[in-house]
Amino acid sequence: MRTEFINTLTRMAERDPRVTLMTGDLGFGVVQKFAERFPDQFLNVGVAEQNMTGLAAGAAMSGRIVFTYSIANFPTLRPLEQIRNDVAYHGANVVVVAVGGGMAYGALGASHHATEDLAVLRSLPGMTVIAPGDPVETTAAVEACCAGVGPCYLRLGRAGEPLVHEQPIDWRLGKAIVTREGDDATLISTGGMLHTAMQVAQRLSAEQSIELRVLSMHTLKPLDERAIATAAADTGAVFTLEEHSVIGGLGGAAAETLAENTDTPCVFKRFGLTSEFLREVGDQQHLIAAAGLDEETVSGRIAAALATSPAARLAA
Amino acid sequence: MQTLADHWLDADEVDDLAHRLRVHTVEMTHRAKSSHVGSSLSMAELLAVLYGRVLRIDPQNPEAPDRDRFILSKGHACAALYATLAERGFFPLSWLESFYHNGAKLPGHATAKGIPGIEVSTGSLGHGLPIATGMAWAAKKAGAMHRVYCLLSDGECDEGSNWEAALFAPHHLLGNLTVIVDYNKIQSLGHCDKVCSLEPFTDKWAAFGWRVESIDGHDTVAVERALRSAHEHAEQPTCVIANTVKGKGVSFMEDSLLWHYRTPQGEEYEAAMAELADRATRRAG
Numbered sequence: 001m002r003t004e005f006i007n008t009l010t011r012m013a014e015r016d017p018r019v020t021l022m023t024g025d026l027g028f029g030v031v032q033k034f035a036e037r038f039p040d041q042f043l044n045v046g047v048a049e050q051n052m053t054g055l056a057a058g059a060a061m062s063g064r065i066v067f068t069y070s071i072a073n074f075p076t077l078r079p080l081e082q083i084r085n086d087v088a089y090h091g092a093n094v095v096v097v098a099v100g101g102g103m104a105y106g107a108l109g110a111s112h113h114a115t116e117d118l119a120v121l122r123s124l125p126g127m128t129v130i131a132p133g134d135p136v137e138t139t140a141a142v143e144a145c146c147a148g149v150g151p152c153y154l155r156l157g158r159a160g161e162p163l164v165h166e167q168p169i170d171w172r173l174g175k176a177i178v179t180r181e182g183d184d185a186t187l188i189s190t191g192g193m194l195h196t197a198m199q200v201a202q203r204l205s206a207e208q209s210i211e212l213r214v215l216s217m218h219t220l221k222p223l224d225e226r227a228i229a230t231a232a233a234d235t236g237a238v239f240t241l242e243e244h245s246v247i248g249g250l251g252g253a254a255a256e257t258l259a260e261n262t263d264t265p266c267v268f269k270r271f272g273l274t275s276e277f278l279r280e281v282g283d284q285q286h287l288i289a290a291a292g293l294d295e296e297t298v299s300g301r302i303a304a305a306l307a308t309s310p311a312a313r314l315a316a
Numbered sequence: 317m318q319t320l321a322d323h324w325l326d327a328d329e330v331d332d333l334a335h336r337l338r339v340h341t342v343e344m345t346h347r348a349k350s351s352h353v354g355s356s357l358s359m360a361e362l363l364a365v366l367y368g369r370v371l372r373i374d375p376q377n378p379e380a381p382d383r384d385r386f387i388l389s390k391g392h393a394c395a396a397l398y399a400t401l402a403e404r405g406f407f408p409l410s411w412l413e414s415f416y417h418n419g420a421k422l423p424g425h426a427t428a429k430g431i432p433g434i435e436v437s438t439g440s441l442g443h444g445l446p447i448a449t450g451m452a453w454a455a456k457k458a459g460a461m462h463r464v465y466c467l468l469s470d471g472e473c474d475e476g477s478n479w480e481a482a483l484f485a486p487h488h489l490l491g492n493l494t495v496i497v498d499y500n501k502i503q504s505l506g507h508c509d510k511v512c513s514l515e516p517f518t519d520k521w522a523a524f525g526w527r528v529e530s531i532d533g534h535d536t537v538a539v540e541r542a543l544r545s546a547h548e549h550a551e552q553p554t555c556v557i558a559n560t561v562k563g564k565g566v567s568f569m570e571d572s573l574l575w576h577y578r579t580p581q582g583e584e585y586e587a588a589m590a591e592l593a594d595r596a597t598r599r600a601g
Binding site for chain 2: 043045046048050051053054056058059060062063081082086089
């Protein structure tokens with residue numbers, strides 16, 4: 001995703017001199033070409049995320065559209081108050097970009113796992129929160145952000161995420177993408193878990209004739225509440241899948257929507273991280289499996305939930 | 317651009333403005349029953365010189381792209397800034413009467429929301445300088461001629477974010493950036509040298525690469541000279557350490573931690589107003 005990010009940003013920066021990239025001294029092999037090509041639109045501020053965020057707000061108030069770039073929690077939780085007061089309160093055109101959302105930096109350990117970022121950023125007034133599902137969505141999201149969308153958080157994976165969308169997509173801010181049609185239940189994912197969600201759907205179809213609708217909820221805020229409500233009405237069961245705490249992220253957001261949507265009660269379950277630090281050491285896939293978010297485990301839990309649902313019991 | 321430069325005050329008028337800022341500040345904090353009167357009184361001359369003699373801004377066109385930017389990072393002392401802006405014509409003086417009141421325009425920390433002349437909303441310390449630095453960087457890159465000024469409290473220099481920006485600005489040759497520290501020597505829970513000493517303060521800024529001017533912050537001539545001297549250094553930011561007295565102008569508030577918090581009411585309010593009136597009379601005489 002970071003490749004699509006920098007390639008798209010480069011393309012947009014060429015067209016629009018307002019587009020500016022600031023980094024907190026990270027992005028080796030990613031940002032150098034941009035820096036050489038657009039010296040007046042690039043700034044390595046050093047290892048100083050609070051200053052970076054304040055600088056970005058000041059530059060945005062001066063007419064620029066600024067992307068602040070770092071990894072994991074460094075551009076978000078470290079300067080959180082700057083994001084709240086300087087960026088969000090002022091409605092500044094600053095896009096906070098985190099590479100390595102979730103556990104992409106696996107074996108580097110808990111300091112490098114961004115697993116509460118969506119919940120925290122989502123709670124800030126005026127923030128748009130985006131976590132693209134694959135490289136194609138990343139390109140579309142960066143293009144959208146370059147138009148100036150006000151305060152925004154863009155959570156990316158790292159590199160080499162599989163392509164999910166093989167056909168062109170109609171990516172719109174705040175509109176979930178129906179990535180697979182199905183009537184038996186809906187699996188909503190955000191960020192790079194989209195690929196796993198599609199694998200789960202294929203497995204359940206092949207092995208149990210359960211047809212899942214898959215939604216890519218690339219924009220967590222503003223949330224496509226209508227897509228969630230429609231999924232509940234059409235399929236009677238909604239599951240969420242995210243590489244993030246189950247508190248306050250996609251699962252939390254969907255729960256809020258469904259709890260208030262009493263017209264269509266449905267089966268609902270969140271698949272994500274519990275509110276505990278992982279003690280396991282390993283790469284991203286290892287940690288995802290350890291957390292029970294791998295394709296096989298999620299498939300089993302969805303099948304079990306559907307089998308014991310009130311509707312299933314009635315049918316039996 | 318029509319600017320305040322077309323209506324610059326003379327020396328006496330600057331002194332008068334500083335005096336009126338003190339009167340407004342005491343009245344505002346009295347009516348509001350609010351804190352931070354001492355923090356406002358210590359910077360009256362700094363604001364009077366900035367808005368009377370230095371800043372190129374236009375009250376009729378407060379968002380003109382080529383205006384100088386002033387950021388009050390010590391947003392808790394906003395009463396004095398609101399008073400300055402009202403005195404200089406950015407909004408009606410009547411707004412000051414409802415400072416802090418329910419449903420009014422002016423809250424207890426500087427806000428840019430709907431207040432002409434306020435560049436940046438502040439209130440949490442350590443935010444103003446990075447933003448000001450971003451504005452200075454953007455201006456320099458754009459080849460713009462305007463300057464950026466940021467007024468800090470001494471206590472907020474405990475915040476690490478300021479020192480991140482302090483490292484950055486000289487490295488990027490931001491001669492268009494001037495920091496002013498209202499060094500009244502008292503922070504939230506005590507004298508700075510007892511809480512977390514800033515000394516040697518001028519040496520610290522100099523070591524970070526700044527031009528430093530250490531002056532009497534109540535001497536309007538010295539303040540103007542220091543601020544103007546910064547204009548001659550295109551590639552080095554300037555830090556003006558303004559040595560001031562907290563609560564300056566009301567004898568029983570001077571150099572007193574209590575008046576960081578205490579609100580002037582009853583006999584104390586009457587005494588403060590009487591003392592300010594007496595000073596004005598003596599100066600006029």
